[in-house]
Amino acid sequence: MSQGTVSEVPVAGVAERTRPGPGDRLRDGLERSWRPVALLAACLAAWWAVTAAELVKPYLVPSPGRTLDVFAEKWDYIWQHTWVTTYETLLGFALAVAFGVLAAVVMVYSSTVEKTLYPILLFAQVIPKIAIAPLFVVWLGFGMTPKVFVAVLISFFPVVIAMVTGLKAVDPEMLELSATMGAGSLATFLKIRFPASLPYLFSGLKVAVTLAVTGAVVGEFVGANEGLGYVILQANGNLDTPMLFAGLLVMSAIGVVLFVLVELAEALLIPWHASRRGSAVTTTY
Structure with a gap:
């Protein structure tokens, strides 16, 4: 050779x-x-x-053709309210990610904060959001703020839990090696802890982004004059089941599209994780 x-x-x-x-x-x-x-x-x-x-009676379950006719006849109306819900969802999701990641980092680096904050987060998560959403309307008014707040509250918990799990799942030998090489806390976090936590974080983001849609619509159910939640309530009150089904389909489509976008971001930002799942090397035993 x-x-x-x-x-x-x-x-x-x-x-x-x-x-x-x-x-x-x-x-x-x-x-x-x-x-x-x-x-x-x-x-x-x-x-x-x-x-x-x-x-079944048409006023109970409309035909697919009648539902499509509603889209064609009232597209501008549906699109206007779809954009409102989408904006509330994206804003609530972004805030939940920012505060969730920050809270997770603080909890991981401070056991006192974790022991104090974790029970409160769990308590807030188990409370039905539809039960406390009217309080946000009373406190914050009928604008967009209470809807965004509900979206943040309902999608915050998955982000925190996933990020905390990811930050704690780092191989201890990697942390010891980093300390041996003289790396500080910030360098260790940026080079080791945060990259290793990304697969866990994206798992939480996929759950959180769909919950953010639910949170925005729940906020609109309680008090709103725009958004898909408002459309669904109006259609339900008027027994307009084609419009009701149209609103539900659009709401589901928003959740699916946002979920796919998070998956695409995962594939772009952590391709090493995707390639490992693709099993470039496999055992044959």
């Missing part, structure tokens, strides 16, 4: 895989997505069949 040549010695029980290319990723994406798409198509077909056979 000439100098500079690296010999590739196979290891017993280990099969090496090449990293997937763009084509492989596309095929993998299609492989993972066709099942939920097929299930969604089956649900739509069942919905259409039930309404076409008139098994």
Whole structure:
């Protein structure tokens, strides 16, 4: 063997895989997505069949065609209220992430704060938000603030728990090595603790972003004159089930889109974690 040549010695029980290319990723994406798409198509077909056979009254369950007609007829109205709910959701989610990450860092680095704050967070989480949302309306008025506050409150807990778990899950040997190399607390946090906690954080963000939609709509249920929660309440009061179904579908779509965006951010920011899940090297035992 000439100098500079690296010999590739196979290891017993280990099969090496090449990293997937763009084509492989596309095929993998299609492989993972066709099942939920097929299930969604089956649900739509069942919905259409039930309404076409008139098994239920139209004022109870509208047909898919009538629901689509509502989108076509009142698109501007639906879009206006959709944007309001989306803005409340994004603002509440952003604030929950900022304060949640900050609270988690403080709790990890201070056992006193953790022992003091953790029971309070748990107590606040188990309280039904629909029960205390009217208080926020009384305290903060009928504007956007109480809706954002409910969105923050309902999505804050998953962020804190995920971040605390991630920061505590760092390999102790890595922390010892960092201390041996003379790294300070800030350098250790930026180079070791925070990157290692990102997979846990993104798991919490996926839960939190969908809960933020729920929080914004719950706040609109209590007192609002705009937003999807307002649309759903108005449609329910007027027995306008096509509009009610349209509002529910749009609300669900917001949650799905935001969830997918968080997953895309995860793939971009921590590709090393995604490649590890893709098992570039697998055992054959």
